[in-house]
Amino acid sequence: MWRWLRLVLFITLAAALVFRLGAARGDFMKQFLTSLLIFGVVVFGFRRVVRFNLLGCLLAVVSVALLGGTLELVFPV
Numbered sequence: 001m002w003r004w005l006r007l008v009l010f011i012t013l014a015a016a017l018v019f020r021l022g023a024a025r026g027d028f029m030k031q032f033l034t035s036l037l038i039f040g041v042v043v044f045g046f047r048r049v050v051r052f053n054l055l056g057c058l059l060a061v062v063s064v065a066l067l068g069g070t071l072e073l074v075f076p077v
Contacts, residue, residue, distance in 0.1 A: 014039045034071050041067055 017035035018028060045060030 010039065010043070011036070030075060034075065037071070038064060038067060 014036040015032055017039065018031045020027075020031065042060070042064055045056075045063060049060050050056040
């Protein structure tokens with residue numbers, strides 16, 4: 001119904017997931033984009049994949065766990 005409110009909430013929650021603030025601006029943006037990507041996968045997984053399906057819930061959780069490991073390999077800290 002209110003798509004703009006969902007978008008604002010999505011971006012706000014992704015920004016709230018940034019825990020460590022570095023000295024450079026790029027560090028914040030990198031962490032913000034990774035949290036935005038992970039949060040987007042979680043939202044997509046629970047809206048499209050799960051739908052009251054236990055196996056779909058397992059698939060969404062495993063996908064997020066694998067995505068976290070992949071992001072650590074692609075963007076080393």
